[in-house]
Amino acid sequence: MILGTxxxxxxxxxxxxxxxxxxxxLIEPVYGNINQLIVAGDSxxxxxxEMVLVTTDTTTQYAIDRQAPIDAFIVGIVDAPPVEGK
Amino acid sequence: MILGTxxxxxxxxxxxxxxxxxxxxLIEPVYGNINQLIVAGDSxxxxxxEMVLVTTDTTTQYAIDRQAPIDAFIVGIVDAPPVEGK
Amino acid sequence: MILGTxxxxxxxxxxxxxxxxxxxxLIEPVYGNINQLIVAGDSxxxxxxEMVLVTTDTTTQYAIDRQAPIDAFIVGIVDAPPVEGK
Amino acid sequence: MILGTxxxxxxxxxxxxxxxxxxxxLIEPVYGNINQLIVAGDSxxxxxxEMVLVTTDTTTQYAIDRQAPIDAFIVGIVDAPPVEGK
Amino acid sequence: MILGTxxxxxxxxxxxxxxxxxxxxLIEPVYGNINQLIVAGDSxxxxxxEMVLVTTDTTTQYAIDRQAPIDAFIVGIVDAPPVEGK
Structure with a gap:
């Protein structure tokens, strides 16, 4: 998954x-090329x-009730930005 | 999904x-490397x-009636370019 | 799909x-990083x-008769390079 | 798969x-753009x-007991960094 | 597929x-970013x-006998580096 805002x-x-x-x-990636924004579904x-966890590809189908043409979906809201080593 | 023109x-x-x-x-990405144009199916x-929403990968199959070798498909036309914070 | 030569x-x-x-x-992409050549199956x-249309990922399986470990497949030959606005 | 830390x-x-x-x-890739960190599930x-081996995409589903919207999963811990030619 | 060493x-x-x-x-791509090494299964x-042909994603499953969390697999050994125009 990627972390995004x-x-x-x-x-x-x-x-x-x-x-x-x-x-x-519209989600801005936290890591990598932050200009490469993507669109994710949300339920x-x-x-x-908010900082969110986005899964991509066909794995999105396990986050939704019925199959849909969505290749990015928010699967979690992150409590706090990760801190290296913790 | 990606936003493209x-x-x-x-x-x-x-x-x-x-x-x-x-x-x-032929779709030009709105974000990221705009030179990396892709070809998407449209119905x-x-x-x-027009600015469109494109899904990729096998999720395209949920946008079409019969299975086809298409890895990018237009799933929506965007009303207006997204405005940050709204 | 991507366009390639x-x-x-x-x-x-x-x-x-x-x-x-x-x-x-061996296919050279028309757009994006043209040094990132890929290998696609062809039938x-x-x-x-020739300029071709290549689909990737598991969608390749809908272009072939029996399942095979091929993640890029030529699905069309382009009549002429696309012209912006047409 | 990718190698990550x-x-x-x-x-x-x-x-x-x-x-x-x-x-x-949170996984930092060993090769390529090391700023492009991803989030992977672990069991x-x-x-x-630790240096780990991460599989992506729908292949993650073969690493877990029940289907879940996870597009990256740790499938192994690497004994030692690979040494070219060995 | 990609060509790699x-x-x-x-x-x-x-x-x-x-x-x-x-x-x-561990496979080094022949084209594109050669620093972006990946790990592929081999049978x-x-x-x-040796120069090999690597398929990625879920298409790897058609190269193996039982399903496994492997997103890159060697599907062929290339006889000789491809020569443009041949």
Missing amino acids: VKSTVVSTRKMPNLVGYKLL IGAGIG | VKSTVVSTRKMPNLVGYKLL IGAGIG | VKSTVVSTRKMPNLVGYKLL IGAGIG | VKSTVVSTRKMPNLVGYKLL IGAGIG | VKSTVVSTRKMPNLVGYKLL IGAGIG
């Missing part, structure tokens, strides 16, 4: 029917500025 | 039979210049 | 039995210098 | 129910500073 | 039970210095 919501009115009901959030209720 | 159509006459019927669009009717 | 054939005599019968082609008959 | 634990109280029970560890008991 | 073996005593029996090899018997 929620930057904003993404609104799409014309979308696939099986995407309806998921909040879509936990992550808020702007 | 539709740049042009991609025409392929000699292609796999199970690709027939899908519009293929929503995205137009040149 | 066929550069050469890749010959492997000692290989997995379920790879036998597929032509293996359409793409020739050296 | 365990840097710290990642704590997430609000997370998907099927993530409960897995230790989440072997890897410790801070 | 076998650099060394990777030894892991504490590992997932379903990884036992596969040789693990063909590739030797140090």
